[in-house]
Amino acid sequence: MLTLVGLVANPQSAPGEHPNNAALxxxxxxxxSYCRSLDGKLKSLRQRTFGAPFxxxxxxxxxxxxxxxxxxxxxxxxxxxxVAGFGFSSESGDWALDATYYYRTNGTLAKKHxxxxxxxGNASVTKDSLYTCAGRLLSKTTHHL
Numbered sequence: 001m002l003t004l005v006g007l008v009a010n011p012q013s014a015p016g017e018h019p020n021n022a023a024l025x026x027x028x029x030x031x032x033s034y035c036r037s038l039d040g041k042l043k044s045l046r047q048r049t050f051g052a053p054f055x056x057x058x059x060x061x062x063x064x065x066x067x068x069x070x071x072x073x074x075x076x077x078x079x080x081x082x083v084a085g086f087g088f089s090s091e092s093g094d095w096a097l098d099a100t101y102y103y104r105t106n107g108t109l110a111k112k113h114x115x116x117x118x119x120x121g122n123a124s125v126t127k128d129s130l131y132t133c134a135g136r137l138l139s140k141t142t143h144h145l
Contacts, residue, residue, distance in 0.1 A: 025133035032130065035102040035111045038075075038083050045075040045082070054091055080105050094119050108133055 024030040038045075050072045051063040057070060075083040082103050089096040095118040102111040112129045124145045130138040 026138065028130055028139050031110050031132075031138065034104070038077075038102055041077070042075055042083065045077055048074050048076070050074065077105065080107075104133065106133070108135060 049063055049067070050060045051067040051069050052058070052060045053069040060072070063071075071087045073085045074081050075085075080103075082105065084101045084103070086099045086101075087096070088099070095116065097117075098115045100111075100113045101109060102113075104110050109131050111131065112127075114125075114127045116125045116127075118124070126143045126145070127140070129140045132138050
């Protein structure tokens with residue numbers, strides 16, 4: 001299990017993220033819109049980078065520069081983590097998995113985006129999962145390229 005940060009509540013909210021607004025939390029487009037708004041703000045958000053060695057996935061620490069191992073970039077808004085991007089790969093480099101997790105300011109998961117690339121067969125798979133504010137799966141799509 002990869003755990004980097006404890007997510008805390010924040011009274012500020014945006015469309016698709018407010019835990020008390022079931023209408024927005026249960027609408028696919030509202031959740032997607034919230035996640036797109038975070039993507040548009042990534043450069044302005046504070047970023048911290050964490051790493052763990054391939055041989056010890058539970059030994060995370062803050063790192064800077066290039067890091068050999070598993071890497072996570074955590075973006076915060078007003079001190080609250082809202083996006084976490086992970087890069088996983090085999091030590092040989094024959095496959096790579098990029099995973100991005102989007103969180104609401106109350107700490108609940110809004111979206112999980114995964115891109116698996118393999119050099120054997122030159123294939124990739126993209127998976128997107130959206131979640132309600134209650135943590136239930138709202139929708140899931142998979143694309144094979």
